[in-house]
Amino acid sequence: MTKTNAGNFFEDFYVGQVIRHATPRTVTTGDVALYTALYGPRFAVQSSDAYARALGYPQAPVDDLLVFHIVFGKTVPDISLNAVANLGYAGGRFLAPVYPGDTLSAVSEVIGLKENSNGKTGVVYVRSTGYKDDGTEVLDYVRWVMVNKRDPGAAAPAPVVPRLPECIEADALGDAVPMLDTIHWDNDLAGSRFRFSDYVAGERIDHVDGMTVEEAEHQLATRLYQNTAKVHFNQHTEGKGRFGKRLIYGGHVISLARALSFNGLGAAFHIAGINGGRHVAPLFSGDTVFAWSEVLETAEIDGRPDVGALRLRLIATKNRPCADFPLLDADGRYENDVILDFDYWALMPR
Amino acid sequence: MTKTNAGNFFEDFYVGQVIRHATPRTVTTGDVALYTALYGPRFAVQSSDAYARALGYPQAPVDDLLVFHIVFGKTVPDISLNAVANLGYAGGRFLAPVYPGDTLSAVSEVIGLKENSNGKTGVVYVRSTGYKDDGTEVLDYVRWVMVNKRDPGAAAPAPVVPRLPECIEADALGDAVPMLDTIHWDNDLAGSRFRFSDYVAGERIDHVDGMTVEEAEHQLATRLYQNTAKVHFNQHTEGKGRFGKRLIYGGHVISLARALSFNGLGAAFHIAGINGGRHVAPLFSGDTVFAWSEVLETAEIDGRPDVGALRLRLIATKNRPCADFPLLDADGRYENDVILDFDYWALMPR
Amino acid sequence: MTKTNAGNFFEDFYVGQVIRHATPRTVTTGDVALYTALYGPRFAVQSSDAYARALGYPQAPVDDLLVFHIVFGKTVPDISLNAVANLGYAGGRFLAPVYPGDTLSAVSEVIGLKENSNGKTGVVYVRSTGYKDDGTEVLDYVRWVMVNKRDPGAAAPAPVVPRLPECIEADALGDAVPMLDTIHWDNDLAGSRFRFSDYVAGERIDHVDGMTVEEAEHQLATRLYQNTAKVHFNQHTEGKGRFGKRLIYGGHVISLARALSFNGLGAAFHIAGINGGRHVAPLFSGDTVFAWSEVLETAEIDGRPDVGALRLRLIATKNRPCADFPLLDADGRYENDVILDFDYWALMPR
Incomplete structure (x- = not known):
């Protein structure tokens, strides 16, 4: 019997299965500093205790994506160690603010399973939840x-494909933000004179700047999240693999795209x-990332006079x-240089 | 109307203009750890709460240059996003100690403007001030x-060139250091048996060690400071530019030079x-940095029996x-390998 | 008289000499975050304040090897600045837990000296001790x-070679771990269902995963530890040296090997x-590190019903x-690809 974790294969999963993931993680100002060094975010609320406190937070909350990456990282050894591809996300909600000192688990x-027709692989749907040690849920999302199957000859389970929301309802947003005293929202310090009412559906924003990624950077980041997916770290093996190099998480x-989007969405x-x-x-390492956003929708949130929601498509x-907003080609396929298509809700002060 | 910050051009500035910069920043022990990892400083006061407390600080203060870089970084989106060159600094003073937990803005x-004769660019002089959220000023300096001009045809403003001090008066130094109980200054722990009285004007010190810089390192550093200058991050664009590569902040x-200078100036x-x-x-990445110092002047500070000031030229x-103290060639020009000429005041225990 | 530290040469040492090393260092959650980013450790006790507290710690202790590296780093400027080779370690014990906020010195x-027959070098044996500012010893070890000798003509000292223990006695282990309430040890969160009694002497565990190292990573790490050994940082000089490149600490x-060993030794x-x-x-940079472990011995610890000790050989x-456990070739020499042979005691819950 081996002591080593070989990860779960397709036939190890069953619908209704609940997996408690390893390594609870106390988030600290050290993680926040590293997150800043890795991406250069400039959103005032997450950067300044003083700014956050003036608005009604007890202190600066941790960047939402840092929370996401930590929660995601925990799921990797159990869910995706034998994954061929990460197919998609849906239904993600941030449910409570996270502060330095909070411990996340x-x-x-498993909410769905469907074997592929090749008999070698299958699709696993999981709803993952991140929570604090007092039980507070901070995030849930489906991916x-x-x-891979361990044994291509293993019988296929009855297919279950969950119904996933195309979009979170606007009124379900905002649980991770206390009611803000927006009279203390300072546009100069926030780095943008544009607020919720200045954005309209259909608007496109080029975020202009580019950021080149180095191997050391993405490895530091991915280890910080305790994400163990092999493809990010092992040049000895990846050098002989599909791409000949390490794949970036x-x-x-x-x-990176979110941090670049500050230039044009500073109040988001x-x-x-x-x-x-x-x-x-x-x-891959050496590539330079650029980004643009389209405002898909603007929405008020019931009971929230302080903030409004922008539904954004971040490419x-x-x-x-x-500058020319690359996305799809004439045949409706993604253009060659597009690497991310991310649909999310951001909050902005009204 | 674009939402993106295109930065200010020469004709956007006017003398007397006051610009409040974006993104207040709470400095943390996370930033301090990264600063240590990036440069390897070994000054005991900034490294040890216990050492600092014994001398009279409430805890270890944040490295002065970390404060400088954070304040500097905030000014970039408004002052130098369209800069062709950073020409110089003068009149910088550290006015109060900064501790983890302090928020800096x-x-x-704008204290001077002078269009260049080519009509395409101009020189902008600014005095930048960093302060805590309680209003305490921690640093001011001129750069x-x-x-670039947006429109080369725009009329030139009346030239105003500020008078800048060649050197800060010694008696104006030391506001960022509480009165120290130097009986607790421990030479062994400080890493140097040489104190203020051991240094004489004209003395030259080779700092011996060399430090090679990697792309990931300077990018992590510059993002940590939330400095958005494009030339540091974007290989896609810089690869086609003047140098064919990213320029290091x-x-x-x-x-780096300051950290190397510990070897010979451990008490500074x-x-x-x-x-x-x-x-x-x-x-550029891959280059190895070396440094040497010349003691330009030694000065006592009125009212400070605890510390003296060394005016140092750090090359x-x-x-x-x-080892041969490279600086100027026979024609009075900087030798090819010199990259920095920095004139500053350091304090040492007496 | 030069102000620069040239380091000690062989003839500067004498048996009984006590050297207090420079730069006390307050360890912070920033250091912990960087340590996580550099190696990706996943041991629950060090990762989570909540997990550690449930077991009886006041908070999550700092990773033992981070403590080791910080203490080791302090010794470099005095002991090994002129070292040709780091020959070995022995007799290391972790004596008290270290928490963020503790200051280490x-x-x-010097416990032994032996000049080599070539007359150019000698072996220096030192016992180094790390302690907190309240005097608590946290670590001691011999290396x-x-x-190098400064002057090959200098007379050799009388040779003194200390007797070093081949192995720490099991009953001397555990001082850095409070009595644990192991009823709160949660296998799921710890990431392993195997505990002390599941391991047997002679067992070999392949840790499977590989980690490629970048220059920026090992430089960040080594500077974080304030380790000044020249060979790690200076490509200008090392490029002309024995290996043509920087040597990794x-x-x-x-x-790296310890973090990889989580996969198979999660409860250690x-x-x-x-x-x-x-x-x-x-x-060297670009190399990929793999690891495997052999259980050399299992031992109970007198007075400790909570934990047992595994003596592990980490290769x-x-x-x-x-997968084939590379170690020695037919002639009893290390195989070409082996880089580390490390014999240590790990504690596991019973």
């Missing part, structure tokens, strides 16, 4: 991954929900500036 | 940058003033050891 | 290094003693997976 429930791209201080996301193409490219 | 006043060089625990500084040549080179 | 005593390898939460260690071959390789 994660649990996943689905294509996982998809979440690294989301964080909080990611309240993740409607969907796809990693359209891989990113990231590699080695291609986004 | 920055404001700049001047060459900034000049402040990174200052911090505090940078009290910045008299002037020039980035003589660019630094950094790339790919050239400094 | 180090002192070394021996080959150090041996401790970096130990930490604490390094209680270091019996011996050798850096068999150098590691690291470069660019070679460890």
